[in-house]
Amino acid sequence: MYFAENRISIVMYIHQRSQWPHFTWQDEQLSALLSDVRYVQGRLAGRMDMLGFSAQQEASFQTLTQDVLKTSEIEGEILPLDEVRSSIARRLNIDIGGLIPTDRSVDGVVDMLLDATQEYDKPLREDRLFGWQTALFPDGRSGSYTIQTSRWRSDDMGPMQVVSGPLGRERVHFEAPASERLVDEMTRFIDWFNTDQSLDPILKAAVAHLWFVTIHPFDDGNGRIARAIADMQLARAERSRFRYYSLSAQIRLDRKAYYTMLERTQRGSLDITDWLVWFLDCLRRALHQTETQLARVLVKAHFWSRFGDIPLNDRQRLLINKLWDGFDGKLTSSKWAKIAKCSQDTASRDIQDLIQKGMLIKDEAGGRSTSYSLSYQTDL
Template identity: 35%
Template sequence: MWIWQLKDWPNFTYDKTIVIPKLESCIQAVSPLKQLSEFLSLEQRLDWEAAILLDETLASAKIEGELYDRDSVRSSIVNKLGIGKGNKFNQQSDAMVELLLSAIRTTEQQVNHDVIKQWHQMLFPVAPIITPMTIGDYRDDTMQIVSGRYGKQQVHFEAPGAVNSEVEQEMELFFDWLNASSNESTFIRAAIAKFWFVTIHPFDDGNGRLSRIIAERCLAEAEHINLRLFSLSSAFESHRNEYYQLLESHQRCELGSNEKIVDEKNNLDLTAWIVWFLSMLEIAAIDAKKEFERVMQTTRFWQKNQLTVFNTRQRKVITKLLETTDFSEGISRKKYKALAKTTDATAARDIGDLVEKEILVPIGEGRSRRYLIQKS
């Protein structure tokens, strides 16, 4: 028995005595982000959003088993935000960046059948060759989530609707609820919207990514801002096993019947899901504050070194060191060589010059020697 087969579907419930304390904690973590953004210049705000958008794009793809090239994603972001000129391009990741920006920039527009289908088209600019799929329209057959090898597959979930018209009816109910005015917390509505959409699973593919976009859009509406303040997918990706286990436990009703049941026994209760979602949102907000501090550190670095001369290789590596936490323990000469795409001798000269200029600080000896960037 699946959750959508319950007679009261989709009248979800939750225990306020459990949810409200977590909601208050979540709001305390998220609310300061908008205030922090107001302290930034336009250029700094865009740098902050670029970092968040980079994390969101990479993590959202990774959850679905896809790996995007980081430099290609970053190129798309800086080009679209107008804060630089990227020279690497990937059509798939570029389309994802465009979709993520569009969804947040147009929060005044209601999400309906046309909008969600357009988003799906944006998500798949090129049709898959190996597995045919319908792009820009709802699925027209049964959708099952399965795992395991052929002959021993396990069905984790079966979505409602076996034909296009049935799926459209499910989506109509969803949009009526999503676009209706409500006194309910938008944070809770975002959690429900995420779960409800991915349970309907209206498309052949891309449902997880679209469900997170819808949730983040709900949250952007709550803050009355069209700036992406945090990466929800990054939190989801780092707790991916919990995500799938909790999702399946709510979607699956182990009652051994295909009929609508009379006593749901609280199977439409989303308390655990909502609390977990709010926990992920709180984690995302905490990470976003760290990105805020990184933007401020980067600004201070370039202001302090505005008269310092760097060659193209050095500037590229410094930007990478400031942009990510991948080199929190320092960068080796070998890694510098790889990032700068240069020779051992040139890497050694570049690093020596940066140490002399007090941009890099050497730590360790011999093969274990690393170089940390002097951020302030």
């Protein structure tokens, strides 16, 4: 996000149209896609309902982790995976072993997303939105910029513009409504979000995302908050605090198309059919991706149902969870020692103990260092 100097715009944005914010769309172009999304959504929910609580909690934990990581990556910010996992585990009282200290900026994104998805049934309020934005920027800075938090933005530095390109040759992608409109704009948006029950709840998530990010009420953090609002509405639609799919993870894969569609829609008419089609298709792909990933959660659940009663120390539990959740390269005793912050001898004893318990196996020779893998292999 950059603040560009004041300039005359020759583009009409949707918030400048006389009928704003009365969006329209072509139902016949959405009906088949919306039905498919509902079907896949229901099938996924049914599969998860058949699982035990621990598997449901594990799947939700993995999804929330992806949500936090990917909504930040969309904005170009890379958060440490271990810190994200530790922050979520602490707040949800999940035992993952080896919790580490977390940065305030990581905790802020986690707090925002957990408040949106775990407290979805509470009304969206001005002070709640202020709290989310303050959590994203706990020191009142975005990169090298000092920004305003706990209040709507002002236009003291000129109009709020989304721009790219080198200084002096910036390209303006979008210009938000003037700051003097924000109180009325946000009052209208919040009232609609909390009270309008006439709109299909999945379509409402798509409309809410576009509407909020078009108002662009904050100095920074608007995209992440817009996606949190969409997640909140999807949780309302499902009436569930468990999250089994990550819309932000799919948007991250389609980041360029996401920004292109937002820009095109904000420069178009109030017929937002194309945006709704794009959003629904993105959601459908997120749901299908989760069905693929669900097999891994099921295998992990079977693993712990078999070995859950075997006593493990914190180092062993930490490294086993890392193997399940995506380990970088092969596990060796030296990597174990480095991650678990222990001696090489201690790492070797931990590994041999797990081999004797049947939880690890030694890989076939294929390099200079002996490596190890989980022993439990099941094709579900």
